[in-house]
Amino acid sequence: MDSQITIKIKNISKSFGGLKALENVSFSVKTGQIHALIGPNGAGKTTLMNIISGLETADSGEIIFNDKPINKLPPEKRTKIGIARTFQNLELFGEMTVLENVMVGMYLKYETGFIKSGLMLNSVRKVQKDIITKSLNILDYVGLNHRKNEYAKNLPVGEQRLLEIARAIAADPILMLLDEPAAGLNIRETKNLSILIKNLKEEKQITLLIVEHDMELIMGISDTITVLNFGKVIAEGDPLSIQKNPDVITAYLGEED
Amino acid sequence: MSLLLQFLFSGLTTGSVYALVGIGFNIVYNSTSILNLAQGEFVVIGGLMMWFFLEGMNLPFATSVALTLTVAATVALLMERLTIKPLLKKGDLLLMIMVTIAVSILIRGLLMFKFGKDPYTYPPFTEGEPLVIYGAVITQQTLWVIGITALSIVILYLFFNKTMLGRAMKACSLDIKAARLMGINVSNMVMLSFIISGLIGAIGGIAITPISLMEYDKGAMLSVKGFCAAIMGGLGRGRGAVVGGFTLGILESFTAGYIHSGFKDAVALLIMLFILFFRPAGIFGKTETLRLRKF
Structure with missing residues (x-):
């Protein structure tokens, strides 16, 4: 196995009733990277975060963390092996x-x-x-x-x-999942946040998987970007190639007539 | 004046037990969102088991207390592991509350088998002259009850606010999802909450029995009173149950003294109806926080 990969998402599918939230989603987060997960609303990003942290179970597929499958671990055990996260709708005490x-x-x-x-x-x-x-x-x-x-x-x-x-x-995590960390932040706060996230990577050697809508932030800090649309991965690459990817532009802006 | 003081102190004494039962309700409610309607039974277990060890087996006082608390903690532990834990995953709150009623009936039945229907009592903790304050006679046991209750409240406060374990339990009650992601084993915390609430019920039982006697079927009424104390202060609020318990005790005592002792038990029920109709979040609670709760 490639030791440079912290977490590998393999063919994850999940549906709620008839709605397919995730369909055969696969991608890998490389160790030491800031990996962003983007996509229009309802693309299944938070569902995937919940599956990785163990709050929801996938219908099929595998999550491999540091070369070990973790599908069956309850959330508290996943924290123990080094996965921490934050929430989109703040879950503080x-x-x-x-x-x-x-x-x-x-x-x-x-x-x-x-x-x-x-x-x-x-x-x-x-x-x-x-x-x-x-x-x-x-x-x-x-x-x-x-x-x-x-x-x-x-x-x-x-x-x-x-x-x-x-x-x-x-x-003290190896991998940190950030679910929309910039939601509700003003420009100055977002700027500070991007410095903090970079520091987490560089000073604390934490690998990060970030779901975020703020494109400026994402393009500024990410090493790799995976784009989800309607539960499927439609593109993956560095910020520059993602910005130019016609499929991504279509997903965000809609089809040209 | 002396009569008023007399009623006040007798109210504080019974109020102490209501407060302890109420706190027990809150601790379990905070960790599981269910009402443990067997809460009052632990007071009975405390009183009767204490009699059993102290008088029945002639063990020394301290040993008897230790053994009684062990029994109460064990019963609470078994109750949680055997009935609540298997149901918690399903998350059917009403079902779990029904199960606590079943457990309370079971405990009551077992106690009746063992102790029969007679009331039991044992000597007060310390022998000695009662205190006389402005003509009101206050037995030493009354002071013990109030003192032990106050001490329990202080210890619980320190536990939940100053110790790491208490903070972890509090974290579970505030946000279960986040607590799990902090690596906290929520199931163990639920078990602990049952044990703690069982223990404080038993402590109340041990202290009050020399004053008010104890019989096998007192638990149901104590559950009702304790529940009343808890909702008066707003379900889930520790300080609320203390104020609620003492207020209820004093109101009961005044009703019995100045109106008629037959109305005594009606006070709790009237207060309960009143609060559920007009202030469902309790006297201190806010309605918004109530709406956020699961039950």
Whole structure:
């Protein structure tokens, strides 16, 4: 097997009732790349994200992560082997503070510490301190340190998206799935986001799979782009070739008469 | 004045148990969105098992408490693993609530087999002169009940807000999808929530039995009262159940004292109807948050 591939999507199909959300979708995300998944609304992008993270099961096909099939793993196990994600419709722990959200994101790495802390054992003090220090570092990294004690639900959308990314970083992933990270962000926030995403790749060596509608952002940061339309892959390539691809232009703008 | 104080303290005592049952409701509700209508049975288990170990087997006090809590935790654990866990995947909330009623009937039946229909009691935790405040007589056990309840509430607060495990449980109740993706085993957290709520029910039972006696069939009414306490404060809100429980206890005690003791149990039901009609999110709850809940 090619060790340069982090995740391989193989012939994934999924239908809801009569509607085929995904039809024989196959592509690979290369290690260390920013891979974008684009396509018009309803193309099946979020469904595919859910299948990769284990929240939905595919009707057929295989997901291969680091050379191992992961189809049967429940979502919590997938996080354990290194897949983290963010959500299109923000799924933060609203009634917890920003810091606590990131702390919970470290659950897997400190599972025994978590359980011991429930028994209020003294020996966990150090672990808890560790978790807090690391969480604060991550908040620093995404630029949310000044918000650490606020409830997550009180943050503006832009910062909530950053917090979701921070929480995903906390799990120390190999692959991070970002579902529309720029939705609801203004121009300045989007610019900062693109720097953050590039840093995740370059400094933290995280491979990224991103679903996004903001073409400027996508064209600016992606190494490879896969285009989905009506549940099928219609094109794949680097940003330049995608922009010129007639099938992609048709999918987005419609057929010329 | 002395009479008023007397009623107030007796209200706080029964209110303590309602609050504990109410908190138990909330903990399970937050982790599963179901109502555990067997909640009151754990108070009965607490009282009766404590009698069994303390008086029946003549074990020391501390051992009896430990064994009673172990029994309660085991029953809660079995209940969750055998009845709730298999059904949780299907997600039929109504079915699961019916199952908790079945479990409560089963527990009641078993307790009747073992203990018969007689009420049981054992001596108060400490012997000694009751306190007299402005003519109101307050037994030491009353103080124990209120103190233990307060302590339980503080410990639960610290658990859910200061420990990592508590935060993980809270995360499950806030957003189950995200919690799973953090790697948290939701099923284990559900089990833990049943155990914790079983334990605090039993603690209430252990403390209240020397005052109010305990018999096998008290659980159903305690479930109703605890549920009332929980919805008064808004289902799922920890602090709400505490305020709700004490308010209900005091109102009951005043009703029994100033009107007629026969009306006592009607208070909870009246409050419940009133709240469900006019403020379904509870006195402190917001209607929008209620609408976001599954049940």
